[in-house]
Amino acid sequence: MRAFGMYNYLHLDPWYQDNIYYVDQLGRVMNLSVTLDTALKKPREVFRLPADLKACDDRLCASIHFASSSWVALSDGTGRLYLIQTGKRGDGSCEKWEILFNEEFASPFVIIDSVSFVKSDAHSVGVLLLWVEKDELDVQGSGFHVSLEWVTIMKTAKEGDQEYEIAKRRILQGKSVPHYAAIEPSGDGLMIISYKPYTFIQQNDEHKHEEREKEKTEEKKKEPLYLWQQTKDDLTVTLHLPEDFTKEDIQVHFSPDRLSVALKDPLLPVLEGTLFSSIDHESSTWILTENNSLEISLIKKEEGHLWPELIVGDSQGEFIMDPAQSAAIAENLMHLTSDEMNPDPNKDNPPCNAQELEECDIFLEDSTSLCRFDGNTLKATHVVNLGSNQYLFSAVVDPKEMPCFCLRHDVDALLWQPHPDQQDMWEHIATFNALGYVQASKQDKKFMACAPNHSFSALCECLRRVFIYRQPTPLRTVLYNRKEGRQVGQVAKQLVATLEAHDPVLGFQATNERLFVLTTKTLFIIKVITEN
Incomplete structure (x- = not known):
């Protein structure tokens, strides 16, 4: 359900803001671009999938990801991956989408991430694919496992040759769908946020021998x-x-x-x-x-x-x-304990009674972790236990960098930008005050997003309602807090938009000035004014 039932069918081109895409039921990739504040050009078909989508019974939703300003990875949902050169998409009708690589995989999948880079003087595209499989050996758990396949597609070395081929295929498996998974811009590593850990499947005899030796050693230790x-x-x-x-x-x-x-x-x-x-x-x-x-x-x-x-x-x-x-x-240790809950609390730091917590304060997935995997050694180089810092959403702030991820810290939400090439691998770049608390009370929430410039965050429910949380802005008039008597310099505002539709929300994206909401029949544009 988390992998496919909550899928976002609306795709924002991070390289050319206010250009959005979706794949319709006929297999057409449709593009809409903004001309005025809330005016759209007519939807135009930029590409059509060659295969008949109705031929596959196990078909998943078609998925698309923008690897660079001129490259796109596309899945038809039946198990075929397309690598497409689009040209400069910002040129409008001048662009031409050309298939330079396509390959059939064993299982239908959705594309989680893709990145275009140059390695060893050859152009490469890394693509991350996700699918869910039955696990006959898992009799105690859900009976399924989640697979992530990290595919590197490289241009062949022949001079003047435009063909691409698969250079590497690596598979990770876990028991929960990742909240966040992204390839580093250099193609050297992979970062995953998940409730249960992921590990690479060793596919050659040498690694299998190492695993057997490790099992024997552990058996002896028992x-x-x-x-x-x-x-x-x-x-x-x-x-x-x-x-x-x-x-x-x-x-x-x-x-x-x-x-x-x-x-x-x-x-x-x-x-x-x-x-x-x-x-x-x-x-x-x-x-x-x-x-x-x-x-x-x-x-x-x-x-x-x-x-x-x-x-x-x-x-x-x-x-x-x-x-x-x-x-x-x-x-001997009895004097350090008490039957009372904090019998002598520090007044400046009062105790927290778990029975007084509201329902939205209780986290179910306390063991969520962030892992960074090296693409060469296939081993985890960094593991961060996120504890109760609940994952909220991810957003692309800079298309040349990895997607940011937003975590709940107490009542607030903090946005983190990964920097795999720096010593401090994760940089805190923005805070959305009280967002961690208010989002927890929205039981019908489906998608969350934020503006790339952090000016607002937004949340949409499964039907009709969209909540917009603007960052604090200076006041033009004098305002005082009635209880404390102090002057208030900034105020943050919450806005609620009710859509004129009763159809389920299928897609949700945010730019610096707009929100795009896709239902089964209509695409809505909400203009967000971020200045008083």
Whole structure:
């Protein structure tokens, strides 16, 4: 539902503002451009998909993405990808859309992102495709997984040749539809915001071998080589041995700072290393128990001191805490807890009672994370846990940069611009005051957007209503706050527009001065005046 039911059918050309596109039921790519404040030229057909769209039963919505000022990626929704050279789209009727690449993929998909770049002196286009598949092995979850295919299409090296071919195909899989997914302008990396993590599917034998070795290592880690306990005076180490072992098959050596255990079978692991602290090696002993276990008793040199580990840097063992010891520790910490909720609160920082939160303050997806993947190593280089900073929407502020993403921070909404080529990879560029709070109360919201110059943000519901939140602007008249008596210098305004239509909203886009709202029958333009 999130992948396809909430799809935005209206596409804004970020390279030429006030030019909008949609793909109709006949497979025609239609363009509308603004001439006056709210006047549109007649819709014109700029391209028609060659294939018959009705031939595919599993057809998804056709999707389009503007990779650059002269390149477009287009999907017909049946599983075919088109790479189109458009020429300068701002020239109006002079442009000619020409297919320079098309390829059939195994599953129908929608285009999430695309970017045009030059790599190794060759023009390339990176395209990010999304589809949802049934997962027969997933019996506990939803029964589906989400696939993102990152395709790099490169111009062939032959001189004078205009043909393009696929240079790289990489697939990521996850268990939730990403809130945000975008390719870096250089084509070197990928950023994803999602509730559940994404990982690359390794497609060659070398990577599969690495995965098997990793699984074996993890399996070994599950079974500890030894168990150990301690009191204030001594430590007890227990190793389980194979059957038919005798005392003659075991060699245990004590020294003040080291412990060494050797067995007759060279294939069996041994225990050896520097102890965390000194022991009384002359008083330490070992025995072979009836259940075929080696039990070692170590007497501490310094009584009363608890060891955090037995052997320095060794992770083969597992510490078992005595129940009486756990109870004693809990009793010692009891003074730090209370049955009352914050019995002595700081007046300047009052406590937050979760029972007093309103419904719109409660986040369901607290583990959402932002990941940056490297295109060469296929590994995550950066992972940021967004916690309760709820994802709201994305917007293109500068078409040469990655799309921005907007996150809720307390009651506000903060707009972040990714900069993959800089040390600070994410820059805070705008704040929409109280937007995080007011949007949460809109139960019927469908799309959110903001002006590229941050002058306003907007939200539309599934039917009819559009809410516009303008940034604070200076007042021309004197206004005082009645409660505090202080003069108010700026005021932010909320506007509500009710469309003269009862059809479902299918598309929503914002420019610096306008909002475009697409229903099943009508395209509405709302002029937004951002100055008093």
